[in-house]
Amino acid sequence: MSQTANEGEVIVLGAGIVGVSVALHLQQRGRTVILVDRRGAGEETSYGNAGLIERSSVIPYGVPRDLSTLLRYGFNRSADVHFDWRYLPRIAPWLWRFWRESAPSPLARAADDMWPLIERSVIEHESLMSQAGVLPVLRKTGWIEAYRTEETFQRARNAATALHRFGLNYDVLDTKALQQREPHFSNVHAGAIHWLDAATVPDPGAVVKAYAKLFVDRGGIFLCGNARDLQQKETGWSITTESGTAHAPQIVAALGPWSDMVFRPLGYKIPLLMKRGYHVHFGTETNAVLNHPLVDVDGGFLIAPMNQGIRLTTGIEFSRRDSDPTPIQLDRTEPLAREILPLGHRIETVPWMGSRPCLPDMRPVIGRGWRHKGLWFAFGHNHHGFTLGPVTGRLLAEMMTGEKTFTDPTPFALKRFENGRS
Structure with a gap:
């Protein structure tokens, strides 16, 4: 192992979409940045999402208020939520x-x-995509929420109307109109909402890698290391990497579901919870094509056209981050997905599994660690990490360099968990 030292102004821990975006925005503002991850860029949570940039998802994912849904969740009778009961007392x-x-x-x-x-x-x-040379992969065709019953479809139409103040663009589709936009669909859905402001990409992990390449091509340093090796020194922060020790007066923890590896040893009590999810890819039969990502709301799953095939992704699993996979939700939803589209065989023999970092007030932590000089955080984006990575990078970089921020960062401050409110 090399014993050379890498000196920078900022070390960014985590090369997912948030960490890479933070590194790029700091670099654009003249900072010398060292990006550190135990793996390559975009190979954890940023790889396994649905590729949505959810410009239309303005209401955070909260808990349903109706009793029937809660009972289905509680008895593990729903495909979109699954509990490991051994984990329940802890959470x-x-x-x-x-x-x-x-x-x-x-x-x-x-x-x-x-x-x-x-x-x-x-x-x-x-x-960022324009700078990285990957803007052509951006699909500005929106995404679709589909409903299997007239009752749930009507509720969705009412909910969409209630979002008028956000100025969102959407189309209400009956069964025939949905099939016009997705010609290979069956008629199992009573209707759908096509959200038009969102964008999608066919390989989110590849987009993160393109951003990381841009960072390196512009002189950034990307090292392999483990956040557990972080140490605070009189002159700042250091971490041991495969290329020697890296030093910087400032550090950003952007580790997604592993951010507790930094904040817990430093004494911060942040209510971070991991919601696990799974995906698997399929081919299609009879040359069937999927044109848009589609959420089957009543079925509790999403299908999206990806470079690897049709990606079927699950909802939420409440389980320990490192416990054995239990992809029961994929097994429950695959037959429902086959009712919509003529899917072929699974492409992977083993489903992908990842964790989503979530906080109970549905806001990320973006800002300073107030107890330690030079410590900053950016994590906990509650299913919107890929969506909000670049804008988070901009906001945090503005804060760290003393620029006027484009929005008030107060709602995302770590201090909101003080005084027993964590």
Whole structure:
């Protein structure tokens, strides 16, 4: 192992979409940045998402308020949520706060706080994609939410109307109109909402790698190392890597579901929870094509056209981050997906599994670690990590360099978890 030292102004821990975006935005502002990850760029949570840049998802994912849905969740009878009951006692306080934060008034406040980030999500991706030379892969065709019953379809139409203040663009589709946009679909859906402001990519992991390549091509340093080796020194922070020790006066923890590896040893009590998810790819029969990502709301799954095939992704699994995979949700939803589209065989023999970093108030942590000089955080994006990576990178870089921020960062401050509120 080389014993050379890598000196920089900022070390960014984590090369997912958030960390790479932070590194790029700091680099654009003249900072010397060292990016550190134990793997390559975009090979964890950033790889396994649905490739959506969810410009239209203005209401955070809260807890449903109706009793029937909660009972289905509680008895593991729903495909979109699954519990490991052994894990429930540990996460019960988190779930209780999540329930309270999902009430109409706090949920509306969360939507207002998140809107400045959501509103710029596509714009900030377009900027980085243009610089990285991958803008042609961006598909500005939106995504579709489909409903199997007239009752749920009507509720969706009412909910869409209630979002008028955000100025979103969408089309309401009956069964025939949906089949016109997706000619290979069956007629199992009563209708759908086609959200038009969102964008998609066919390989989110490859996009993150393109951003990381841009960072390196512009002189950035990307090293292999483990956040567990982080140490605070009198002169700043250091971490042991395969290329020697890296030093910098400032550090950013952008480790997604592994951010607790930094904040827990430093004494920060942050209610970070991991929601696991799975995906698997399929070919299609009879040359069938999927034109848009589609969420089957009643079925509890999403299918999306990817370079690797049709990606079937699951909802939420509440389980320990490192416990054995239990892809029961894929097994439950695959037959439902086959009702929609003539899928072929699974391409992978083993499904992919990843973790989504979530906080109970449905806002990420973006800002300073107030107890330690030079410490910054960017994590906990609650299913919107790929969507909000570039805009998070911009906001944090503005804060760290003393620029005027494009929006008030106060709702994302770490200090909101002080005084027993964690």
